[in-house]
Amino acid sequence: MKKISFEEIMDMEQRYRSTLLNSLSGFKNAHLIGTVGLRKDTNLGIFSSIVHIGANPPHLGFIMRPLTVPRGTYHNIKAKKYFTVNHxxxxxxxxxxxxxxxxxWRTSEFEECNLTEEYTDRHPAPYVKESKVKLGLEFVEEHHIKANGTLFLVGKVVEVILPEELITDDGYFQAAEAGSLACNGLDAYYRxxxxxRLAYARPGQEVKLVGG
Amino acid sequence: MKKISFEEIMDMEQRYRSTLLNSLSGFKNAHLIGTVGLRKDTNLGIFSSIVHIGANPPHLGFIMRPLTVPRGTYHNIKAKKYFTVNHxxxxxxxxxxxxxxxxxWRTSEFEECNLTEEYTDRHPAPYVKESKVKLGLEFVEEHHIKANGTLFLVGKVVEVILPEELITDDGYFQAAEAGSLACNGLDAYYRxxxxxRLAYARPGQEVKLVGG
Structure with a gap:
């Protein structure tokens, strides 16, 4: 086992450090965030930092990199208050x-990357037609991370579109069966x-399978 | 494809809704957070919300559920300022x-769950000896999510312990080869x-493999 100190991390070549640190947080999701601006220009970007915040009421959050350059996703979310998360x-x-x-700026990744916009009556943000699991969210709050200028954005889930047959009797949505991917680091994708599945744990009880 | 509205989500039975919403954010990591309190009592808890915040300087964040009950991890982090993240x-x-x-309260999950505390000279928080990828962090800031009272905690990575041979030449740490797991929902674990791996994308260029 190798021990690496903060000082050694800071001494690393920048690209090497970025690749290493991005992979140390382990597995994460790979989702496309779809937005639309005031002039109806759409934007689509891949994110791997979406986290569950709560179920009642339903909320998700994600990390947005510092606003050192124009960021279409952020700009559109602030302008129109809605965004979609597509597996x-x-x-x-x-x-x-x-x-x-x-x-x-204002080029649509939907068009450039050959993905199809899809809309519902509930809100103005575009879903990705080719995705099998789609969440529509209303922006509710943002937090400025002082450590490095990133932003943590929070949205309320106002709509969910998915293959219903993949929800088990107890409510578990089988993301693997929907073909949703995991990723690690900046660029590695995994099935x-x-x-x-392990049942709700209780002190002094052996670990059991769900339904076991 | 089934469309589920916010109102239908809010009408669901509580446990079903929690199971469903926790699985809709897709794949995530499964990490143990280790802490120690002022009286040297240790705590260990499983979390699935660790996100990369930045590499320069290195920071991670995670979601802590609302403080409606005493939470050992939060209490100890605020008391001693350090925590560990163990794959x-x-x-x-x-x-x-x-x-x-x-x-x-103040029972150590290390002892109850048969996992072994491990320490370095760098900080007081306990690592999990049986884990193969361990990060030591110093608490730097917290954010109160107004939507539901959860907290977003941010730490600076001050130490990393891992099998060095799993780092590729460009800095990518192969978490799958280290046996790190992914999870989905509240209780489903995945290899x-x-x-x-896909190379850095550029406008107007075909997607290529890393090194390809």
Whole structure:
């Protein structure tokens, strides 16, 4: 086992450090965030920092990098108050990754990356038609991370679109069966295989399987 | 495809809604957070909300549920300012899940769940000896999520302990090869299989493999 100190991390070549640190937080999701601006210009970007905040009422949050350059996703969310979160599956992986390219301001990644906008009556933000799990969110608050200028944005889930047959009797949505991917680091994508579901843990009881 | 509205989510039975919403954010990590209090009492809890915040300087954040009950992890972090993040692997999965049981205040989950405390000279928080990827963090800031009273805690990475041979030449740490798990929802654990690493995307260029 190798021990690496803060000082050694700070001494690393910048790109190496970024690749290493991004992979140390372990597995995460790969989702496309879709937005629209005041002039109806759409934006689509891949994010891997979406976290569950609460179920009642339903909220998610995600990390937005510092506003050192114009960021279409942030700009549109502040302008129109809505955004969508769309799970990435293997079929659209290359196109989803391509949304991370640095396109000119107000170019739509939907068009550039060959993904299709899809709308509902509930809110103005575009979903990704090719995604199988789509969440519509209303922006509710943001927090400025003083440590490095990143932002933590929070949205309320106002709509969910998914294959209903993948929800188990107890409410668990089987994301792996929907083809949703995991990722690690900046650029590594993974499919997953379930080991097991473990029942609610209680002191002094053996760990059991769900339903076991 | 089924469309579920905010109102339908709010009408769901509480446990069903919690299980569903926790699984809709997709894949995430499964990590043990280790802490110690002022009286040297240790605490260990499983978390799935750790997110990368930045590499330069290195920071991670995570979501802490509302303080409606005493929370050992939060109490200790505020008291001693340090915590550890330890990747869960398949060998310790059952013991890691068991740390989520509601043990009496100041009971150590290390002891109750048969996991071993490990210390370095850098800071006072305990690592999990049986974990293969361990990060030591210094608490730097917290944010109160107004939507539901959860907290977003941020720490600076001051130490990393890992199998060095799993870092590729460009700095990517291969978490899957270290046996780190992904999870989904409240209780489902997954092993992963890499599909591919994709190179930095550029406008007008075809998506390429890393090194390709």
């Amino acid at each position: 990435v599956n293997e079929e659209i992986l290359d196109r989803a990754h391509q949304t991370s390219a640095n396109y000119p 997953t295989e379930q080991i097991k | 869960v692997n398949e060998e310790i999965l059952d013991r890691a899940h068991q740390t989520s049981a509601n043990y009496p 992963t299989e890499q599909i591919k």
